[in-house]
Amino acid sequence: MSCSYASFSFSSLSIVPSSISVARSRSKFSIQCAVGGTVAEPKVTNAVAEPLLLNAVRGHAVERPPVWLMRQAGRYMKSYQIICEKYPSFRERSENVDLVVEISLQPWKVFKPDGVILFSDILTPLPGMNIPFDIVKGKGPIIFNPLGTVADVDQVREFIPEESVPYVGQALTILRKEVNNEAAVLGFVGAPFTLASYVVEGGSSKHFTKIKRLAFSQPKVLHTLLQKFTTSMVNYIKYQGDKGAQAVQIFDSWATELSPVDFEEFSLPYLKQIVDSVKQTHPHLPLILYASGSGGLLERLPLTGVDVVSLDWTVDMADGRRRLGPDVAVQGNVDPGALFGSKEFITNRINDTVGKAGKNKHILNLGHGIKVGTPEENVAHFFEVAKGIRY
Ligand code: CP3
Numbered sequence: 001m002s003c004s005y006a007s008f009s010f011s012s013l014s015i016v017p018s019s020i021s022v023a024r025s026r027s028k029f030s031i032q033c034a035v036g037g038t039v040a041e042p043k044v045t046n047a048v049a050e051p052l053l054l055n056a057v058r059g060h061a062v063e064r065p066p067v068w069l070m071r072q073a074g075r076y077m078k079s080y081q082i083i084c085e086k087y088p089s090f091r092e093r094s095e096n097v098d099l100v101v102e103i104s105l106q107p108w109k110v111f112k113p114d115g116v117i118l119f120s121d122i123l124t125p126l127p128g129m130n131i132p133f134d135i136v137k138g139k140g141p142i143i144f145n146p147l148g149t150v151a152d153v154d155q156v157r158e159f160i161p162e163e164s165v166p167y168v169g170q171a172l173t174i175l176r177k178e179v180n181n182e183a184a185v186l187g188f189v190g191a192p193f194t195l196a197s198y199v200v201e202g203g204s205s206k207h208f209t210k211i212k213r214l215a216f217s218q219p220k221v222l223h224t225l226l227q228k229f230t231t232s233m234v235n236y237i238k239y240q241g242d243k244g245a246q247a248v249q250i251f252d253s254w255a256t257e258l259s260p261v262d263f264e265e266f267s268l269p270y271l272k273q274i275v276d277s278v279k280q281t282h283p284h285l286p287l288i289l290y291a292s293g294s295g296g297l298l299e300r301l302p303l304t305g306v307d308v309v310s311l312d313w314t315v316d317m318a319d320g321r322r323r324l325g326p327d328v329a330v331q332g333n334v335d336p337g338a339l340f341g342s343k344e345f346i347t348n349r350i351n352d353t354v355g356k357a358g359k360n361k362h363i364l365n366l367g368h369g370i371k372v373g374t375p376e377e378n379v380a381h382f383f384e385v386a387k388g389i390r391y
Pocket of ligand 1: 069070071072073074075090117118119120121122123135136137138139140141188204251253292369
């Protein structure tokens with residue numbers, strides 16, 4: 001295969017992974033990856049006003065990979081813990097415009113990531129769909145009346161974001177002004193199957209028996225529910241884009257509980273429908289898909305039409321690139337556990353990932369959210385090393 005790139009300095013990529021060799025050819029440096037597939041040549045652009053993250057997603061030439069971290073606003077930060085003491089309810093923290101803005105900006109102020117994600121939750125739309133929920137400390141999400149019957153699904157309303165969650169739009173608009181294109185403001189939604197699994201299971205689940213009972217004994221009921229979430233999440237993504245989000249990540253955290261054949265029935269068509277509908281009216285709004293544990297599904301994920309696939313850390317970045325193909329950008333995929341390691345370990349892991357991802361269409365990130373207890377100084381080190389990279 002070839003992934004060769006125009007001249008660049010390799011100074012920050014001090015450790016060259018064994019699968020990649022750096023060679024001088026015709027007075028240019030090139031990276032040759034020992035994996036299949038070709039990563040398209042970057043187009044040179046003068047779009048300097050655009051955030052780095054958007055340029056990278058679009059395949060433009062960038063000097064380094066943009067970097068942000070999933071769950072970068074949250075419990076590992078002392079400043080967030082202080083807000084939690086004052087406002088113990090997650091729903092209040094995530095539904096009050098001032099708090100949403102303040103919490104979203106906490107990591108921005110300290111680490112200056114290239115993406116500033118809205119502080120919210122994938123479950124935030126549920127009350128607007130007539131599904132009451134809460135997030136309880138130590139327990140996680142709780143759905144008060146789990147859904148299981150045709151009658152339950154009939155009660156689910158279409159989500160109209162401007163009516164149900166005006167604070168999300170207001171917060172995104174403020175964030176966009178505050179961040180001022182120095183980074184991309186990121187919105188997010190839950191994917192239909194993942195949302196369905198929460199509302200059918202009644203919360204987080206270990207074995208997913210209720211959703212599977214529904215899927216495998218009354219598939220029509222589940223399909224009706226999945227379609228409602230699909231229509232609603234299309235509304236929500238468009239709303240987020242209109243209010244200031246510059247890219248939107250779709251979390252299908254639990255789709256990987258499905259066998260590939262069931263993923264093709266209960267998740268993939270709905271993800272594709274979301275992407276197709278959003279692209280009709282918002283063709284330039286990049287969509288990122290994250291499904292933890294998606295190693296068995298990688299070849300299927302680009303079929304959704306998303307712009308970026310976010311990999312978890314159990315897939316080698318070079319293998320992931322090859323299996324995803326050249327058209328889609330890739331995000332990830334450092335083990336969140338690496339941030340408990342030494343600074344040297346963190347540096348080496350970043351260099352390994354960046355080297356394997358290649359110079360084009362890569363957003364550096366973790367393979368899942370930051371873990372509670374991650375030392376903030378290690379997060380600072382992660383960003384410092386990442387932002388010092390020059391291709
Ligand atoms: O990335 C960010 O900084 C943005 C904020 C964000 C939150 N949840 C805030 C939050 C994002 C992107 C999410 C997505 C989300 N929520 C997912 C998909 C990502 C994934 O982990 O796979 C899922 C499955 C949820 C549902 C959910 N909400 C869970 C499983 C939990 C954790 C429960 C627990 O206590 O461990 C939540 C609560 C939640 N949402 C927290 C945060 C920071 C932790 C609780 C808190 O801070 O009070």
